[in-house]
Amino acid sequence: MSLGAYVAVSAALFAIGIVTIVTRRNILYVLMGIEMVLNAANINFVAFGRHYGGLPGGGGGLEGKMFAIFTIILAAAEAAVALAIVLNVFQAFNSVKPSEADQLRE
Amino acid sequence: MSNYLQSLPSIAPEIAMTVLLCAVLVVDLLLKGRDSRKVGYLTLGGLGVVAWLLLGQWGELGSAGAAKRVFGMIDIDRFSTFFKLFTVGSLAAVVLFVLLDRRERRHGIGEYYLLLLGAGLGIFFMVSTSNLLLLMLGLELLSLASYSLAGFHKGDKRSAEAAMKYVVFGGLSAGVMLYGISLLYGITGTIDLTEMASGPHSLAAQFSSGPVPVAVAIVLVLAGFAYKVSVVPFHFWTPDVYEGAPTPVTSFLAVASKAAGFAALLRFVGKLFLVDGADGAVQQYGARIGALLAILSALTMTLGNLAALRQSSMKRMLAYSSIAHAGYVLMGMATMESSGWNAAMFYLAAYYLMNLGAFGFVLYFESVTGSDDIASLKGLGAKALWVTVPMVVFLVSLTGLPPTVGFTGKYMLFVAGVDNGLLWLSLVMALNSVVSLFYYFRIVKALFLAEPAERSMPGQSALAGSIFVLAVLTVLFGLYIAPLQAWCDASVESLRLGAG
Amino acid sequence: MYFDYFTVLVFASVGLAFVFANLLIASVLRPQRTQDEGLETYECGEVTIGEAWIQFDIRYYTVALVYVVFAVEIAFLFPWAIVLKEAYAGTGAGAGAGIGIFALIEGVIFLAVLALGLAYVWAKGDLDWVLTYSAQPYQPAGRESSNLPLVQELEKEQERLAEERKKAAAAAASSEAAA
Numbered sequence: 001m002s003l004g005a006y007v008a009v010s011a012a013l014f015a016i017g018i019v020t021i022v023t024r025r026n027i028l029y030v031l032m033g034i035e036m037v038l039n040a041a042n043i044n045f046v047a048f049g050r051h052y053g054g055l056p057g058g059g060g061g062l063e064g065k066m067f068a069i070f071t072i073i074l075a076a077a078e079a080a081v082a083l084a085i086v087l088n089v090f091q092a093f094n095s096v097k098p099s100e101a102d103q104l105r106e
Numbered sequence: 107m108s109n110y111l112q113s114l115p116s117i118a119p120e121i122a123m124t125v126l127l128c129a130v131l132v133v134d135l136l137l138k139g140r141d142s143r144k145v146g147y148l149t150l151g152g153l154g155v156v157a158w159l160l161l162g163q164w165g166e167l168g169s170a171g172a173a174k175r176v177f178g179m180i181d182i183d184r185f186s187t188f189f190k191l192f193t194v195g196s197l198a199a200v201v202l203f204v205l206l207d208r209r210e211r212r213h214g215i216g217e218y219y220l221l222l223l224g225a226g227l228g229i230f231f232m233v234s235t236s237n238l239l240l241l242m243l244g245l246e247l248l249s250l251a252s253y254s255l256a257g258f259h260k261g262d263k264r265s266a267e268a269a270m271k272y273v274v275f276g277g278l279s280a281g282v283m284l285y286g287i288s289l290l291y292g293i294t295g296t297i298d299l300t301e302m303a304s305g306p307h308s309l310a311a312q313f314s315s316g317p318v319p320v321a322v323a324i325v326l327v328l329a330g331f332a333y334k335v336s337v338v339p340f341h342f343w344t345p346d347v348y349e350g351a352p353t354p355v356t357s358f359l360a361v362a363s364k365a366a367g368f369a370a371l372l373r374f375v376g377k378l379f380l381v382d383g384a385d386g387a388v389q390q391y392g393a394r395i396g397a398l399l400a401i402l403s404a405l406t407m408t409l410g411n412l413a414a415l416r417q418s419s420m421k422r423m424l425a426y427s428s429i430a431h432a433g434y435v436l437m438g439m440a441t442m443e444s445s446g447w448n449a450a451m452f453y454l455a456a457y458y459l460m461n462l463g464a465f466g467f468v469l470y471f472e473s474v475t476g477s478d479d480i481a482s483l484k485g486l487g488a489k490a491l492w493v494t495v496p497m498v499v500f501l502v503s504l505t506g507l508p509p510t511v512g513f514t515g516k517y518m519l520f521v522a523g524v525d526n527g528l529l530w531l532s533l534v535m536a537l538n539s540v541v542s543l544f545y546y547f548r549i550v551k552a553l554f555l556a557e558p559a560e561r562s563m564p565g566q567s568a569l570a571g572s573i574f575v576l577a578v579l580t581v582l583f584g585l586y587i588a589p590l591q592a593w594c595d596a597s598v599e600s601l602r603l604g605a606g
Numbered sequence: 607m608y609f610d611y612f613t614v615l616v617f618a619s620v621g622l623a624f625v626f627a628n629l630l631i632a633s634v635l636r637p638q639r640t641q642d643e644g645l646e647t648y649e650c651g652e653v654t655i656g657e658a659w660i661q662f663d664i665r666y667y668t669v670a671l672v673y674v675v676f677a678v679e680i681a682f683l684f685p686w687a688i689v690l691k692e693a694y695a696g697t698g699a700g701a702g703a704g705i706g707i708f709a710l711i712e713g714v715i716f717l718a719v720l721a722l723g724l725a726y727v728w729a730k731g732d733l734d735w736v737l738t739y740s741a742q743p744y745q746p747a748g749r750e751s752s753n754l755p756l757v758q759e760l761e762k763e764q765e766r767l768a769e770e771r772k773k774a775a776a777a778a779a780s781s782e783a784a785a
Contacts, residue, residue, distance in 0.1 A: 007245030007292070014285055021278055030274055044288035052295045067239050069681050071284065074246050076678040078277055080671050081250050085257050085269045087667070092266040098274070100530045101267040104346040110708045128722060135729045381680045564757045 006047035014040035027096045031082050038075045042068050113176035119159045120230050126152035127223045133215025142216045146205040149219040152313050172601050175556040179237035183600035186234030189369040193229045196362040199462050203354040206569040225251035233369040236299035236377050238287045249276045268350025275343040283330020289323035299377035310388045332369030335432045339405040348425035355467030360428045365454050376601045379386050392442050400440035404534050409431030411541045420468050420478045439521050441526035449522040452592035453515035460503040463576035467497040470569055480552050487553030489563040492570045496577030501546040503580050506539045510584040525576045567583055618731050683749050
């Protein structure tokens, strides 16, 4: 499959992720959107890594693959922290909707 | 084997920081959270060791522009040491704030220090690398620790809400930035900024064949940085998070975290567009980035200052003021010349001093009145002169009036702007400084020009002392400019010449 | 090359055949009874209550959170193990870089830091199924917005404690005098 196909999938995933983040009212869906954006970047890294792996001077495409592994870890760590914070918010407000947490405003 | 071992002393500060972090964790567990003051003292001592190692490294680097790269990804130069030293300083100040604030002490708060050190370690790696992977990891380490710190007061609704907003905006911007980095990797085949500027698929070559992907990738990465330093279209989280987070954490976010974001941004733009011997096409492209930064700078300082005018909460007002100050620093960057960048560095140093002091003041009064409303300060000016007089100094410096470090910084920015054809931006900045005078003066007015209040002020003399020291430094560096200026010049020089 | 895929094919077909063969054998051997009880979720007699769509206990969540982080760290250990193996065997990309002992020590440090994290969770009691509530958050009356006490409140409490201590000392002294 050509490189363009991978990039197209990742661009679509990125767009879906951003739309999810912007439109959803429930914070859990927002976090899912963030995961989608991170994984869109991940698809790119793996696809480009494979592409440069076949080119001279591309370093075997190792940098892209390495970046992908680290991104997985980042996503997991971020999900763990974010979910813990959501739990805290639920205890304080009895809701996981950002619109119902309204203590801070102008 | 041997070359790995030889490289280890170069990252001694980072290693010391990691060991300190683990030690804090273990000691806190052994004390079972009962006496977290000991953990605080341990943290301060450890930070002292890290500062000593950093100063040694600064001396070793010798002449200006000297730089070396270890492990293929960590740049040891004066630029990174500059920011690391300031990070250690502000971490120490924040730890002191936590330690000296008698209210915070009440909880088992060993994790407070642990998270602060974790964030500091993230900054260390973030400011000293031109490898985008390590940059991203440092940034995320800083962000994850900051999210937890913002929500540190469990059960406090405002703290919980601040953490939630921070994590949502932070996650979004990290994702966008990562996507931009993946595109940059796709375009150039490398994640190293130096190679990106000069390698086989260098940005210049790619740019001439297709400018749109390059522009998209760079804008996405810049958006990630813009969030971290709260530049205008990405500033929405700042007031809410600064207001809701515990005050010592707010001072950390406003000072160390923001400056680290600027450090990474300076290195990113500098390595790509400002390096000596850059291609003609790259420099042209750099000029366009400069124009973008100039527009963002004007928007940021204007919106920040106008929004600050109508705030009643001090923390919220300082949040908007910190947005405005990000605009001032961006103005120095927008010149895309060494003189402007020197001024930006100097202004960042000034920003460290005066904002740490201002947040210390907020903490001092919040612990007595239980709120950070400007109205709650009414008539308290004469009750605690050791704190209120330094606050006047900080406000004068934040406005940019002599004889303070803030004035010197703004003057340098103004001159750099005029010299490099950004006269309009310099004028916008001067007008903004006048506007900022109004809202900074409201605090002075509440303190001194209202009827003296009946309330008594229980002393927190240790906290007052640290605020006083910061005020002395603010005036001192305003009058005695040369050492700080030489420091900034050497840092920018090392960035411009790059690692050999 | 083709041989490798052939191995996979054989492996997959043997695996599939194994599953279906076992199902077939079981269906021949097992007793054919069709009472209603036999169709319950738990055949042993436990009657199910309600549906599966319920709120789970928060404790599952804590364990899952710790598990996720640790499970993902394995992603680092796989490349590390391969490099280490190659470095010691002297083959592949890991050979000749002189990275062997350095990588080994680094990996051990990595695992040690992870173990420290696990020790932290353990010591904080988050691995216990029955949670202990040793640290109740401080909540001053009437001020919901912040859970921090004011300096004045702290001072008052310190005075009160000092007073109590004085009283206790006085009481002890008087009882001694009486004795």
